[in-house]
Amino acid sequence: MAKIELSFYPGCSSQKGATSSNYLVSAQTMCEELDIQLNEIPDWNCCGASIGYGGGGELPRLTLSARNIALSEEHNKGQEIVATCAACWLSTREAKERLHEDEQMFKDANAALSEAGLKYEGEANVRHMVEVLVEDIGFDGIKEKVKKPLEGLKIAGYVGCQTNRPFGIAGESFENPMYLDNIVDAVGAESIPTYEKKVQCCGGALAFSEPEKSQEMIKGILEAAYDNGADMIVTPCPLCQANTEIYQDQINEKYGTKFKMPIVYYSTLMSVAFGRSAKDAALDGHVIPAKQLEEIANK
Amino acid sequence: MSDLNTSMIEKYRSSFLKEVEANVEEGEWVKMCMQCGVCSGSCPLGKHWDHPPQEIFMMIRANKREEVLGSDSMWMCTSCYNCIARCPRGLPITHIMHGLAVYSKRLGLTPKKQPTAEFSQIFWDNLMKKGRVNELKLGLSMNFKDGFGEGVKNAMANQKLGQNMMKAKRMNPMEAFGGHGVKSPGDLQKIIKKAQEIEESKIQAAK
Incomplete structure (x- = not known):
């Protein structure tokens, strides 16, 4: 190519x-x-x-x-x-x-x-970037580069809001976009296309100004991932990533939950699946370590 | 009450809708709302709005000026764009809500201590200093916005979060002494000052 x-x-x-x-x-x-x-x-x-x-x-x-x-x-x-x-x-x-x-x-x-x-x-x-992946590289193109399939991992694709609305990715629906699930499948993991919170808002910037209202929504996003048997969540958005990862402690304290769900990027998954090191995949940059990915990367 | 607010009341006495159309971002769309309520039902923070978007649109048309501009409803918008994606008539609702929020702020009608209004200004001031956001200072300004005592309380509550972020190298205490920025913040500030002047002159002309 x-x-x-x-x-x-x-x-x-x-x-x-x-x-x-x-x-x-x-x-x-x-x-x-x-x-x-x-x-x-x-x-x-x-x-x-x-x-x-x-x-x-x-x-x-x-x-x-x-x-x-x-x-x-x-x-x-x-x-x-x-x-x-x-x-x-x-x-x-x-x-x-x-x-x-x-x-x-x-x-x-x-x-x-x-x-x-x-x-x-x-x-x-x-x-x-996901448009480049979907439209220029393609799911088959991604698949071709996989050296270490992420076998046995079940990953919830959390698209969030702004990668999806108002512009979205051509050919995908606003309500039930599939491209993130297709990327999960392409790297050899198991996707959850019926993850019901895939386009739920995390509060965005209001996680700072309205923490309680936002954390209530984040709780739902995490809960649904657990209910669907996910090992981790993948997202294309930096604020979705941060909001769903870094407040888990505070949510646990408030709601008595025991969340410890790793939240990674599509690029994290691909870096590991393409055979690169944990460091190159920036797995050291997670507050909640994605241990299963670390194991595959270190193999 | 601000002078600008007084002159706007005088000018548009007969129609708040016309005032919105002339002065609010994407305000000319308000009359297109058909009151279906899909926006209100689609809003992730819908239950926290005193008046959800559908109501706001009707209130504008019913001349409920004080109730709309003095409401903190618009500040509940998370910019999720659900309402835009679903509106059968294609109203850019997210932008109208942002526009109403900004307009109410400009006229001095936003409720005091509205946290998102405050955060929005803190964010803007932060990015304008060096052209890029300084996340550390952003967090500190937010924690300490209600004074020192509240600030210490907030900082304590978020202590573990901060430690976690530093450990992951996603928060850098050195940002307090500089941090990232564009090469010439002065040039960027000149550009934005000019843009603000142009925007300001349009509002003044509408008076």
């Missing part, structure tokens, strides 16, 4: 010492194995995520993403933009669509960008 080159928007949480730094490590490992070259957008900024709107309003928020797209168009010309973070992808793609539909907004964003000598054209395609 020919090498795929993409203009990469890693996002704040992927940086060293940040909440999803382990996502970045495993995504890079996965891309090495799939012959995908990630060219980081130089000097990218935060997209505002799904909560910045309250401080930033409309145009300032859209302009943040316009700057990233402008930088990509200047430095990674002709390449599609790809994000691994759901909110990064959503914000960037939303900004592109809004500036495309609204001529005045397009002019206004450019007026703002010109303060620093930047120009936004909005030509670049904005994609999520």
